[in-house]
Amino acid sequence: MKWSFKVGRVFGIELRIHITFFLIVIYAAYIWGWGMQKTLGWPGAAYGAFLISVLFLCVVIHELCHSRMAQHYGAEVDSITLLPIGGVSMLKNMPEDPKKELWVSLVGPLSNLVIGALLGIALILVPGKVSAETAEQFVDVISGITLQGFVTYMLIINVLLAVFNLIPAFPLDGGRVLRSILAQYMPYMKATRVAVTTGQVFAFILGIAGFLLGAWIWLIIAVFIYFGAEQEGRGTEVKTVLSKLTAGQAVEANAKALSPGQPLSEVVAIVLHSFQEDFPVIEGDSIVGVLTRANLIAGLHNIGPEAQVSQVMEKDFPIVEASALFSEVYEKMNASGVKAVPVVEGGQLLGMVTLEHLSEVFMLLNSTEKPLQIPS
Template identity: 40%
Template sequence: MGSIRLLTIRGIPIRIHFTFPLILIWAAFQYGQGQANWAKGALFGVTFTLLLFVGVLLHELAHSLIALQFGARVREIVLFPLGGVAQMESLPERPWQELLMALAGPITSAVVGVALGIVTLLLFPLRLWVDFFHALGTGLGLQWTFLLPYLAFTNLLLAGFNLIPAFPMDGGRVLRALLATAMPYGRATAIAVAVGQGLAWLLGLVGLLGGDVVLILVAFLVYAGATQEGRMVQVKLALAGLQVDQVFSRGARAVSSTDTLGTAVDMMLEGFQADFPVCEEGRLIGLVTRADLLRGLKEYGPQAPIGQVMRRQFPTVTPQDDLFEVRERMANAGLEALPVVEEGRFLGLLTQQDLNEAYALVSVRPSLLRPRV
């Protein structure tokens, strides 16, 4: 997804998105302008921003570590210019578990803020806080002695902002978890999504009237996050209990590693299949996707063997796998199809089209595909 791996904590990769330097450039200009010494102000802004993102990382780690305790799977943590995201392959199943996971982040930010505030009081006179808030209000006279109170204040602000009851903030999950203790999960999600979208409209209106571009951007992100969460839960509930063997394409055609790329092109043009499992004597040994095929044609030509461009590392599924979990696995791998295998033998393909058709069918009439007990 265009990110660089920094380190790994408790098995969780920590990555920085390639757009992250934009926030540092913004900080340099934002804090440098209006200062007597531009370079000093810019350096202050960059240093403050980097230290603030250490707090953001701790915030996301708190979510992730609690989720791991409840059996959830955390794929990675990615730091973006506007914050961090703990990308989870699954969430805690019970409402109280989601509640604790959601609260872990804001509580961590609040603890960091209070701790930094106490350290500031121990190291500096109380007058420093008065001078800090004056400088914060005017945007002038920033000093390095303001770094600790600034970090304390911002971490507390981060904790409070994340408790706003709107997805994708933690407050949206807190609201859903509380509602889910008294009503079905789907209904709780629908209400939490509606609240988040309403708050997004309100934030956008305030930003529009006040000419605040940042607030308008935040409103857009909140609305998009709430909509995405609602959509994901709708799909999860619709596919609940369904298995791969109820929907996968059994008539998918396979190729061998010695077949040419031109052969795969002919097979693609003859039908609707765009991804091909590579098999030898019925056993799966590789996968060539549409993107692999096009890249191979460009680099090697149609006479090149498929074995030269096929993937050897890729996820597979079994007929008994849960359909929603497989959908998430497919999305995480960035693939449009996954081979279905049993004891190493190729049985067929589960495609994105299969998943879309299954969702459309059960959305119209759930009895068409009954969950397996």
């Protein structure tokens, strides 16, 4: 991210601070020093800067929880950048699995709830507490430079961080939670669209409210949510187009076919010459089996090179049309456990599609994709 610089590295993740982050530290120092009813001066300014720094430490913990969970599911985490509005984790290769996304999204706000609960316990143990039963007493407590004030302030902030992030609006964590729940009942794209729309409607209401109440920070957050939701929606649009790829586009066209009576020794020779590893098995005009590399190895091991293709081939296998979508092919591979599938068009064998082909195309798509951003 531009205008940000590195401050350290945790769990292989680069921690960066955006230059605008210092604006909020200065702002907090000013508010605590001279911006409140009681002027606290320089000690207040130092306390304000300290308070905001601890707050951002909580944001870092929140982001690290997202990142660690994502790493657990095999994603790569490039960096975490601190902005005045929160943190942004840059993830790559996050698996598109609603359940995994649910957990990656949830752990961030959960971490703030845990911190909040711990601070709640700490608050009970704080010595020399003053009562904060009325609103005035409460304001006195949180605007004073005391241990009780500090713990109370941090407790409230962490609960607010958790609640704010759980609002079901893209690109907040809650938007992702909403999408991953919806995606278990409807297609991923549709779930995304619902979450995007929810995010934009929410941003609109927040923006209007912010404008009417003169709460400019709400207006800024509303703009951030609105465009964040739009970006998320567009990212999914791109994926929708890509998800229209068909088996015919990934087919290995020059695939050699075998006959059921061929001995495995001949197949080994073909493998060595052509590097083809999975074969359709043809008898007359029909496809009667699929011989995968695993079948070949098992056959050579269990029976020997004299074994016939028909003895070791897969007889229960899916066949897909050239027009079948990638997702459909993938589902059929998964359901049958056969990682190589013959592709036909008009009853004619076109060739084979293998799981490796599909993964290659998916990897290509992934590398051109923008990294996933999880704002805090």
